[in-house]
Structures are given as C-alpha cells and as structure tokens.
Amino acid sequence: MEHTKPSYYITTPIYYVNARPHLGTAYCTIMADVEARFQRACGRDVKFLTGMDEHGEKVAEAAEKNGFASPQAWCDSMEPAFRDLWQTLNISNDDFIRTTQPRHIAGVQKFLQVLLDRGYIYKDAYDGWYCRPDETYFTETQVRHHEEARRAAGEEPADPEHPLCPDCDRPLERIQEESWFFKLSAFEQPLLDFYEANPGFIQPETRKNEVVSFVKGGLKDLSISRSTFDWGVPFPFDEKHVAYVWVDALINYLTALGYGSDDESEFSYRWPAQVHVVGKDIIRFHCVIWPALLMAAGLPLPEKVFVHGFLTVRNEETGKVEKMSKSRGNAIAPEEVLELLGVDAYRYYFMSDVVHGTDAPISWGRMRQVYNADLANSWGNLVSRTLNMSAKYFDGCAPERPASWSEPSALRDACDGIFERYAACMQTMDYSGAAAEVLAIVSAANHYIEDMAPWALAKDPEKADELALVIWNLLEVIRIAAELYDPFMPSISAEVRRRLSLDPAPTRDLEAACRWGGLAGGAPVEKGDPLFPRLVDEK
Structure with a gap:
C-alpha cells in the first residue's frame, strides 16, 4: 500500500482491567482523541491507539475475587466497559489492542528474544x-x-x-x-x-x-519477569517466566502496528510514534524504561511523551486533596458527569478548563459555570440568535455572500490569524489555550450583534445590503468556529454545519477552512433546538 499522507501515530496508555474506567482514564483518552481529530483535520494519516492491559497479578486476583473461572474470562467481561464508554464519548480510536491478543503476544516474545540476542x-x-x-x-x-x-x-x-x-x-x-x-x-x-x-x-x-x-x-x-504466577506472556526461551506487566504493556505500541507479525509494513510506515499521552504516575516507565528498552532493541524512540497531571478530589475524611483513581476508591464515574453535561460539553469542560500538565481539582460547581458561560451563553447563544435572524430576515436561508465580504470588519479582524494561533496551542496540547482562541471569536461575534443591532437594520429597507453583510459575517464566524471546535465537540460541530446546509463531516484542510470568505450563502438554514440548554438545578 502506498501512503500519500504523513503518518501521525498517537497513543494512550493501555488501561488496567481490574476495575471499570473512571474519570481519569476518560480524561487521558479524550486528550488523545482531541489531538487525533486535530491532526486529521490538518490532513495527516492518523493512527490513534488505545486498549486494555490484561496481564499481571492484580488481574488474576480481580478475576478470583469477582468469581470468574479464569483471568481471561474476567478480561473479556471488562472489554465492553471500555469500548462502550469510548463509543459514548465519541472517541475516534483506529485500533483497540488487548495484551491477551495473539498479535501482541507474538510481538512481545519477538522483542524479548531481540533483547536476549543483543545481550541486554x-x-x-x-x-x-x-x-x-x-x-x-x-x-x-x-x-x-x-x-x-x-x-x-x-x-x-x-x-x-x-x-x-x-x-x-x-x-x-x-x-x-x-x-x-x-x-x-x-x-x-x-x-x-x-x-x-x-x-x-x-x-x-x-x-x-x-x-x-x-x-x-x-x-x-x-527485573522484567515473574515466576510466581503464570498470567502473562511466557518468555520464548524460558517458559517458567512471564513478562513483568510493564514490559509487556509498553510493547503494545509496537505490536499494534504489526511488530512481530508476518507483515511489518505498517510498523515500518508509522513507527516511531509522534506522541504517547500518559499520566504523571507512569512517567518513569515511558520516559526512562521504554526509551531504554527501545535503544536496547535497536529501534527508534517516539518523538514525544506528553505527561498530564491528575484529576483530584478532596477526601472528606482526611481533608486532603488526592489523585482520583480506582485503587483509592475515590473515582467519579464518567456516567455521572455525562448525566449533568452531555457528551460534547463533558469533552469541552475537561479539555478547556484544565491545564494539562498540572493537577486539576474537579468541581461540580465549576462544570456548571463553564457550561453556562462558554457553551450556553456564548457559543450556543450565538448560533441560536444568528440562525434565527438569518431565517427570519432572509426567508429561511443564509444571505448570499455579499460583494463587500472582504472589506475590513470587527469579525474579519478577529478571525485574522485564528488558525495559526489555534494550531500553535493544539500542537503543544494547550487545549485550554486553543479553546480560548475559539471562544474569543465567538465572543467577538456576540458583541458584534449588539453593536450592529441587525433587528434595527431590518426595519430600514435602504439598509438591506448592510443587514445581509452583518448576518453573513456572523454565519462566517459560526462556520469557522464549528471547524475549530470540532476536535472538542464533534457532534455539536457536525450539527451546526448541518443547520448551515454544509457537509456535516469535518474538514481535512483546517487551515483553508479557517480562511475568511468560505461561506457562499444562499442555502437554507435551521435554527433548531438550543445546542446547550442552561443548567439550573444544582448537582
């Protein structure tokens, strides 16, 4: 197969199956998903990998504790919990690897043999x-x-x-x-x-x-092996030993590309990875042990490891702020947040209100505040008001692109250079910075409505051309913002494009899509229901 686009390979850690996924695992996965969607929008051939870490003593213990006949049966029972949540959260992973899959076991055994042969x-x-x-x-x-x-x-x-x-x-x-x-x-x-x-x-x-x-x-x-239990990948040259869980797990980044198989063409095309997204608790495994293992095996190292902080909660008994984790028993279920915010607002909150290299306290009150301020009052309100005025003043359609569309205006100025500013943030996973850039043009559009008062222009037939330009300018900002918000809120962005009679699918040339003047106009528009109804009731 001939590859015509540059590869972009991004991974999450593979998650342990000793309990269901929680808010922290979802946070890491959405981080990687936002970057994967951004890179696709920039025209790259993305491979986005996530999966499950199924070996190790803890997994065997969890299976026994929960009354399963075997560790494999326990792992099989946990797979839907991860796959279903990722589907609910609109995660766009291209692959889902399990460390009990034959493709992974073959790759781990090859890697171990290479380490032995090279004397390491x-x-x-x-x-x-x-x-x-x-x-x-x-x-x-x-x-x-x-x-x-x-x-x-x-x-x-x-x-x-x-x-x-x-x-x-x-x-x-x-x-x-x-x-x-x-x-x-x-x-x-x-x-x-x-x-x-x-x-x-x-x-x-x-x-x-x-x-x-x-x-x-x-x-x-x-130490990279255990001999006191057998739930793991056997060493190919010493079957009394199974691979230590972290060595086994790390190699998934290779085996998902076909390393150790009869066809390693994808591995040759995509490795090294552009970025591993990991939590700070596993930084030594990914930034010390993993690169050393790759050096020992004679393989290139990934380009970047992005290390995010913890989501934290306050322990009501001790008063201490703690990392949220399954093993501590303080994890919030993603379903609880989904019930409050819905999928796209869930994604937006965790990506826009958290500085991703630092720990972040989670607060129901802050979730509501961000939702109402950024989404209900700003983005949702802009879309609702503009589409309503467009339908009202132009017979259910967007105005045609005016001849004066390229003349200077407050909104054209606000959007000037938006792709460069946004992309600079996204490339470093500064998602809060990227979201702020989009919110800035949304806020500028809301102010523009108040300044230009289109409802007043609509009363004067001599200002019909000016009214058309005002509404077209607003729709153009909405079109651009929908593309920029797509990695954060893909379903809402698709819906906004649909209401504008545009292709609901995201662009594959984001830079071009952000250039002023892309909206031809003249097509039907649909106001529809509010995108983000305000939250009133306390959680």
Whole structure:
C-alpha cells in the first residue's frame, strides 16, 4: 500500500482491567482523541491507539475475587466497559489492542528474544521491595528517600517490615525470586544524552526536569519477569517466566502496528510514534524504561511523551486533596458527569478548563459555570440568535455572500490569524489555550450583534445590503468556529454545519477552512433546538 499522507501515530496508555474506567482514564483518552481529530483535520494519516492491559497479578486476583473461572474470562467481561464508554464519548480510536491478543503476544516474545540476542537481559535472583497494587519495584534508595521525606513532613514512621510505596503510600512487600533482568544501568548516559539532544521529548518541561533528575540519581538493572504466577506472556526461551506487566504493556505500541507479525509494513510506515499521552504516575516507565528498552532493541524512540497531571478530589475524611483513581476508591464515574453535561460539553469542560500538565481539582460547581458561560451563553447563544435572524430576515436561508465580504470588519479582524494561533496551542496540547482562541471569536461575534443591532437594520429597507453583510459575517464566524471546535465537540460541530446546509463531516484542510470568505450563502438554514440548554438545578 502506498501512503500519500504523513503518518501521525498517537497513543494512550493501555488501561488496567481490574476495575471499570473512571474519570481519569476518560480524561487521558479524550486528550488523545482531541489531538487525533486535530491532526486529521490538518490532513495527516492518523493512527490513534488505545486498549486494555490484561496481564499481571492484580488481574488474576480481580478475576478470583469477582468469581470468574479464569483471568481471561474476567478480561473479556471488562472489554465492553471500555469500548462502550469510548463509543459514548465519541472517541475516534483506529485500533483497540488487548495484551491477551495473539498479535501482541507474538510481538512481545519477538522483542524479548531481540533483547536476549543483543545481550541486554540476563537471569539472576531478585531481592527487593515491590508494590503489589501498582506492580512496581523500588530500590532501597528510593524507599529510604521516601521515608526521609515523610519524616521531614512530620508524618509517623512507617513499619520497617513494610515501608510505604514512594508512589502511592501503601505498604510494600519484600520479594525474593528468580528473575530475568534488563540492563537498564547501561543506558544512564545514553538516556541523558538523548534528553539533551531532544529537548521536546518530554513535555511539559517540568516533567522533563523530574526525569533527568531521576536518571542522574543512578539507574539499576530492572527485573522484567515473574515466576510466581503464570498470567502473562511466557518468555520464548524460558517458559517458567512471564513478562513483568510493564514490559509487556509498553510493547503494545509496537505490536499494534504489526511488530512481530508476518507483515511489518505498517510498523515500518508509522513507527516511531509522534506522541504517547500518559499520566504523571507512569512517567518513569515511558520516559526512562521504554526509551531504554527501545535503544536496547535497536529501534527508534517516539518523538514525544506528553505527561498530564491528575484529576483530584478532596477526601472528606482526611481533608486532603488526592489523585482520583480506582485503587483509592475515590473515582467519579464518567456516567455521572455525562448525566449533568452531555457528551460534547463533558469533552469541552475537561479539555478547556484544565491545564494539562498540572493537577486539576474537579468541581461540580465549576462544570456548571463553564457550561453556562462558554457553551450556553456564548457559543450556543450565538448560533441560536444568528440562525434565527438569518431565517427570519432572509426567508429561511443564509444571505448570499455579499460583494463587500472582504472589506475590513470587527469579525474579519478577529478571525485574522485564528488558525495559526489555534494550531500553535493544539500542537503543544494547550487545549485550554486553543479553546480560548475559539471562544474569543465567538465572543467577538456576540458583541458584534449588539453593536450592529441587525433587528434595527431590518426595519430600514435602504439598509438591506448592510443587514445581509452583518448576518453573513456572523454565519462566517459560526462556520469557522464549528471547524475549530470540532476536535472538542464533534457532534455539536457536525450539527451546526448541518443547520448551515454544509457537509456535516469535518474538514481535512483546517487551515483553508479557517480562511475568511468560505461561506457562499444562499442555502437554507435551521435554527433548531438550543445546542446547550442552561443548567439550573444544582448537582
């Protein structure tokens, strides 16, 4: 197959199946979806991957706890929870990978064999600390530094027999078992050199500083297998061992492209990925272990890892602000927010009101505030008023494009350079900045209505041409805004285009679509029901 467009490969983490998806997993997935939609609108050949991480001790335990005959049966039962939510949220993923699929297992085994052949793994005995809930190993140094930090903060000392996890503050276990090790220590300087040569690899910048500091602190070889349970991908050269869950999981970014299959043409075309979107809790896996594994296998590294913060909630018992997660039991179900906001407003709120590199507190009150201010009062109101006036004053149609459409006006000026400003934000996943750029032209249009008072112009037959220009200018802003809002609110944007008698499908040349003058006019328009009815009742 000949590829005529540049590839854009974007991924989410694959999500653990020990519980249903929550607001945090949906947040990460929508982030990737918005970028994927933007890149498609810019004419790129997008591959957007998400999926499920189905191996590991926690999954086997969840299956047993929930009364399933096997871990596979449990994983199969969880698949609809993820697929159905992504469909509800209008996620446009092109692939959905499961780590129990034969294509993935084949790729993992090939990768492990490559590591062995290239001399980067060896068998030894592991004796160290292990966090069972996060399935993460920690060195003595990491555990000691965490305990010192806790003491400095005035917290009670942990039980020396079960020190607390540096990531989640739950008790660690001492693990002693035979294991295969990856020579992570060999990549300390290569990683530092790579970060320096590729300053945009880790974004935002604060996360890069965190990773560099960690690597400079010294890297130790990494246990990458378990032999005390069998729910995982067997090593092709040692079937007593299964791949450590994180090594298994990371390789999904390759196996989804056909790595390890008889046909690796898609892998050759699309790898390396343009961006992995991940949460800050898995930054070391994606910014230290994953690039080291790729270096060891002789494969190119992804162009960028974008690290988002946590959605946070306040613990009513302790008063502390905590990360929202399934394992902490404080997760808000996406269905609760969907009931309040609807799908497109849900997407808009989390993408526009959160600075994506930082932690973000979630508030029902703030959701309502953003919905009413940005969507009901601004965007929805502009569409409703303009289409109503267009239908009323021009016999149910949009006015024809006036001869004076290219003359300077407040709205033409507001839209000048909008694509460049918007695209600059979207390229760095500054979605709140991008949404603000669109809201600015929407607000300018609402002010323009008040300034130009088309209802007054409609009373004077001599001002018919001026009225036509005013309404056409407003419809042109709506057309442009609908294209720019499409990655955030695809269903609403399609509906707005339909009401304008335009193709409901999004553009594949966003830059051209944002040029002033694209609306020919003359076609029927439909006011329709309000796009965003105001929220009144308290949650």
